[in-house]
Each structure stands twice: as structure tokens, then as C-alpha cells.
Amino acid sequence: MNFDYTEEQNMLKDSVARFVQDQYDFEARCKVAALEEGYSADNWKTFAELGWLSIPFAEEHGGFGGNVVDTMLLMEELGKGLVLEPFLATVVLFGGLLSRGAADQQQYIGSVIEGSLQGAFAYAERQSRFNLNDVATQAIANGDGYRLNGEKIVVLNGAVADKLIVSARTSGSQLDSAGISLFLVDANAKGVARQGYRMMDGQKVANILLQDVEVTSADLVGELDQGLALMQSVISEATVAVGAEAVGIMDKLQATTVEYTKTREQFGVAIGSFQALQHRMVEMFMACEQTRSLLYRAACSQSADQAQADRDVLALKVMVGRAGKLVGDEAFQLHGGIGMTDELDVGHYVKRLMMINTLFGDADFSQQRFAELAG
Template sequence: MNFDLTEERQMLQDTLRRFLREKYDTATRNKIIDSPSGMSEEIWTELAELGVIGALFTEEQGGFGGKGFDIAVVFEELGRAGVVEPFLDTAVLAGGLVADLGNDEQKALVEEIIGGACQMAFAHGEPTSRYDLNRVQTSAKVDGDDIVINGHKAVVVNAEAADHLVISARESGAPGDDAGISLFLVPADTKGVTIQGYALLAGGRAAEVMLDDVRVPSSARLGNAGEAFPAIEKRIAAANVAQVAETLGAMETATKLTKDYLMTRKQFGRPIGTFQALAFRMSDLLIEMEQARSAVINAAGHLEADRKARESNVSAAKNLMGRAGRLVAEDSIQLHGGIAMTKEYELAHIAKRIVMADHRFGDTDHHLERFIALAAA
């Protein structure tokens, strides 16, 4: 496996890093987080024009990337800068499912997503589902030429800003069955859809989505009835690659801020970073960083592999990143002292992003159990 970036990916990384360094500082992000929408339309449009969203789709889907390393390159840079705009939810998850399963009319929305003109959200998780992707209780019943959807979707990131929701619902089987789950592309303003939004701790916004007799035509279904689970699992794997790459970028920022602080703050006439005890702790962080980077590369490199290899490597990476990320976040704060907790300082946001990333798409314990189960299968 060649770990070197291709010329195109290197160019994308350099362009994105330069843009975010110039346009996305701490004050700008804090202003975005405090805004009613929790995102910047200007930043979103400019990044779309740079081709960032297009890099998350394959050439067949209208983009120019879409592979594991394309996703990792983009999200590592987004994580390094602490970007809160919903690229993962619009492009990797909801948009990716439309690109994977949609008919020609539905796939036309992908071009709008890539151009920055369309926002989406993936309404899948439910109050009782925890991290189990197949625990879907939301129901979809055929009524003539229409389908009627009822249920409650929890923590739907970007739901308030979304033009369309990709909603999972069960057409047959029982909660916990892989078979019987379908996906539906539903305009967010459809009658019966109620969105109750709130801010997320690490930036951005999510919502509880209530579905009360939501009536859509059967043409709103993505793919075949009851056969959506494999596509959902594959897209969540891609989202996990994006998440661990984003966390890696955030960890790099945290360690850099910590190193700079240790070499700037002085006690007894010399930088505190020269004290042996603190130097050892900093060395531990750098070692964890290298392990984390290897895990991200491994997960990204296996994203197009068969299911067992893909899911095993994704769960291994998510488990390691959760443990390493918590260590980096906690030690960075401790080595900084009180300044690390102030909103105006970059590390305060970055540390929250690292810790909260472990709780999306499955935490360390969940993925450890999952890795063991996959190995035993």
C-alpha cells in the first residue's frame, strides 16, 4: 500500500490548508458557533468552489475523488482548523446515499450538493437505537401510490439547514433485523415533518425530527424496498473514516498548541517544556499521534475492501482514536493549565471536538466489541 499522497490529493490538501489558515481563525469560528444557523454560508460556498465537496464523490457520481484517502485528506484539514460546517452530514452521509442508491432524478441533487447549493441531513438514529444501525423502529407503510412514514429520529445533525432529509424507515421485519429497512428522500418542508433544533457542544447544530403521517410518493424511496442496510453500513464506514481523520487533524492542532505553549511559558528563567517531567508527557502525546495516524491510513486504505476487512479496520481505528484522542485532549489541557479552558483560546474548542468525536457512530467500547465479533465471525 502506497501511503504517499497523489499529486492531486497533495494539491487539495495544500489549497484547503491555506484557505482555512487565512479564513477560519478562532474568533471567526466562535462567531459562527454563536450564530442562529451554527454554520457560515459564505465559508460553505467558498469551500464548495474550491472543490472540497467534489472531492468526496467519485467521478461516476459527478465528483473527482470519493475514495478513502480523498475523504481522509479533506477531513484531516477540516479537523485541524476545527471547521463546524456539516460536510460529513451533507456530502458523505446523506448525499453519499443519494449518489449510491438514487435514480437519475434523485441523483441530480448530487450536482447541487457539489456546487454548494443544497444541504442535506441523514435522519437515521433513534432514541432507543444507541449505536446499532439496524435498530430502526420508524415505520413506512404503503398506502396506494404513496408511503406514509411515522417515527422519531434523534440527534439529526444539520436537520434545520437541510433542504432534504434522507430518512430510514422499516417496511418489514422487527427492530434489530438488517432486512426490511428502506431509505426515503424527503423534502424538509414536507407536511408532518417537525424539526426541533439545538446547539451541539462541539459546534454545529442537530435536531429531533418527528415524523407524523409523513406522506411521500413511492418514487421517494432510494433503491429497493427493504434493502438499504448494506448501503447504510457502508456509508457509516465512510463517515467513520471521515471522523477519525478529522479527529487526527484536531489532535495535531492540540499537540502543536501544547508544544508552542511549553516552549513559550517560562519558569525559573527557562521554558517549562525543557523540564524533564513535562518533556516526557509531550513525548507520550507525539507517540500516540503516530499510532493514530497509522490507524487512519489503515481505515482509509480498506474502505473499498470487502465488508469484513472494511468494518474490522474501521472499528479498530475508531477504538484506537477514541483512546488516543482522550489522552491528547486531557493532557493538552493539563499541560496548558487554566488558559486551555477559555473560549477565546483555540484549544478549548479543539479539545471538545476530540472528546465528543468518540461518541458519534460508536464509542471505544462499542467498536472494541464489534471488532471482536467481526474477528470471530
């Protein structure tokens, strides 16, 4: 199988890499993290001008017409810079659901591509953990529309989003697979209350309370009662995207650690000359490469057999959790005490790896799900 990128993909990858190198060093990233919005509006405008926000959308919607591989390579380079701008939340999750919605809702895709619309996908609840079908939020029929009542937590980009896509139960009991519907909601609508806060990796998220929020049938994303399959499809692609981000982070940590061991001296020689430490850095390298191999497999299987794609995505998530911990731990150990300080970027990369592990199901949950599918 040919794993070489096309000319267009190499151009995209180089474009993102140059941006990270020239405009998004660690100091610049810290300044962005301190902003109230949690991201830089100027950087987001640059993303739009460079065409990055159009990557996964079809040409008929004004997009680039890219696929999961294009998103993968972009996310890998963003990971190397610990980029805080909400590409995952607005483009991959919110935009992915919009592109599968009704024609009237797809009009917003143009605004996402232009960079003028921020979106968020509100699906997680306090009791649900990683089970997408555990939905207690209710959508009660009200004339030709619905009233939404419930709470969503840890909504990526939820604090600043202009539009939300909310999962709610339109029929069945709390744990039923059927009966879940998705609704497009104005984030400033009456009855929507948001509480924004930062995660330990600097990402801005929000808890969102919905109290008698009125929506119409035209706000339905996808088919009534069939929202779970739509959620699973988009989150599968998003999992590949964060897997690519994790690979970028792990590559950065491995390269930074090797470089540090060449300059840090102990007993009059560079610690990188110690055979025991060389073995540990080889283990870091192997963990990165094994994760990259599973990433490629998961990306390639997205357009193949669905059952195989589900297993590959779960396997990737397990590897991201396990290998990410190994690489992060070794980076800390080999940098010594300085690796734990906020003044060095190593700790910030490790924190992001820890948060990626919890997104869409951690390693333990994914391994259990993989075993169930394989069995």
C-alpha cells in the same frame, strides 16, 4: 506500500490548509459558531467554488471522482481549523447515500456540488444508541407510497437541511436486520417537525418528528427492505472521515501544546525543558502517529475485503476514542487552568474530540463490536 499523496491530492490538501490558515482562525470560527444556521453560507459557497464539495462524487455526476483517501485528507485539514461547515453531513453522509440511490435521486448531487442544497441523514433514535438495525420509525404502505411515523434524534445538519434521508421500517420487527428502507424526504414537507439545538462542540443538530409524512416509491433510496447494508457502507466511509478529522485535531493540539511549553516559564525556565513534561509530550506524539497509522489502514482497506475493512474501521474508532482522550487530557494539563477557558481554542478542540468519539459508536461500543467480529 506507498503512502505518498498524488500531485492532485497535495494540491487539495494545500488548498484546504491555506483556507484554514488565512480565513478560519479561532476568532473567525467563533463568529461562525454564533450564526443561527450554525455555518457560514459564504464559506459554503467558497467550498463549492474551490471544488471541495465535488470530491467524493463520480465524474458522471459532475464530481471530481475522488475516493476515501481524498475525503480523508480534506477532513484532516478541516479538523485542524475546527471547521463547522457541514461537509460530513451533506457531502459524505447525505451525498454518499444519494450516489447509491436511484437515478432520479442522483439529480440532486449536482445541487450538492453547487452548494445550493443542504442535506442530512436521519437514522438515530432515542432507544437505538449505536445499533443501526434498531429502527422503530414505521413506513406504512399507503397506495403506491408510504406514510412515515417516528422520531429521529441528533440529526447532523438537520436544523437547516433542505432534504432528508430517513431510515424507516417497512417490514419485520424493531431489531431485525432486514426490513429497513431509506426514503428521501423534503425537510419542509407536511408532517415534518424539527427542533434544532447546538451540541457542546458548536455543531448544529436537530430532533425530527415525522407524523404521517407521505412519500412515494420513487423516494426510496436503494432497494426496499435492504437499507441496512447501504447505511453500513456509507457510515463506514464517514467513520474514516471523522477519524481523519480527529487526527487533524490531535495534531493541532499536540503542536499547540509543545509551542506553549516553550514559552510558559516556571522557576525561571521554560516548562518544556522539564524531562517529565517532555515524556508526556512524546506520549501525545505517539498517540497521534498510532491513530494516523490506523487511519491509513482503514482508508486503504475500504476497497479491499469487506470483513477486514469492518475490523479496521472499528479499530480506528477505538483508537480515536482512546488516543483522543489522552491527547486532550494532556493538552489541558500542560496548559494549566487557562486550557479550560472558552477564550482559548484548546477546550474547543477537546470538545470536538469528545463528540467525534460518540459519532457512529464510541470506543467501548466499537471495541465490543471488534471483538465479536474477530471472534
